[in-house]
Amino acid sequence: MKLVYAIVHDEDQNNVITSLNENGFSVTKLFSTGGFLRAGNTTIIVGVADEKVDEVIEIIKQNSKSRKKVMDTAMSPGSGLNGVMLSFPLEVTVGGATIFVLDVERYEKI
């Protein structure tokens, strides 16, 4: 058993979850925020049999796309700019999804 952890855009999370459910996978949604842009995003966790991990990742890939976000550097929360108050807008590419697969030692359903 593996635990697939995926951080996706808020705009994609509904399609990702619905598509996973339609393919028979159970999903839990956690509310999260990105550290850098401080904007809301969605973290989903999917416990899945080892041989189904590829299929789950493929479904996430098909339902999430990268976007360009404009960040006003003057309000930059976590940038490496070390306090320099620039004011031009900075364009940041936010990827479709960031996925971590962890090994599950034991699984129980009560």
Added chain:
Amino acid sequence: MKLVYAIVHDEDQNNVITSLNENGFSVTKLFSTGGFLRAGNTTIIVGVADEKVDEVIEIIKQNSKSRKKVMDTAMSPGSGLNGVMLSFPLEVTVGGATIFVLDVERYEKI
């Protein structure tokens, strides 16, 4: 050290957490939602010594029970019904708890 991840009903989470605390276990609660029923539930994480995992799982079992939830299929969010607008109520059994145990390679308390 292991990290016990348990997804429980909102109605059971208070008893589960209180009972774990009373038995000397520390718990962190994350707010979550089920993918299929789109209803709120609770994800708890418990970092615990290897030999205590059975005890933690037993406490969760004793404090969570499965329930039947009625879902109006006409509003079914993630069903495999592929858009067919049925309108009879569908009864779904939601288990007591779903538990994943992960291995912790390193633990630090600051």
Added chain:
Amino acid sequence: MKLVYAIVHDEDQNNVITSLNENGFSVTKLFSTGGFLRAGNTTIIVGVADEKVDEVIEIIKQNSKSRKKVMDTAMSPGSGLNGVMLSFPLEVTVGGATIFVLDVERYEKI
């Protein structure tokens, strides 16, 4: 690749996240609550290359400090006091951060 899971105080989370970002690390923030004091805290997750784990933990250490919190035992939510209604305030030391490091079997960025 490792997944660093850290539970920090709400008062420290901004410094922890900003400092991690300034050092080139990506962070996701989950909203959480402590089981015992039932007060809000912050759980952050950082996916990081194996050889950078020490650096991430050091940054978290430098930006989080332990505090004493006063808990009114009469309202004690999860204590082992088994229902005895004491009313003197109880001082609880809440550590700076609790950190779990998990192994990541597979990492994908879409």
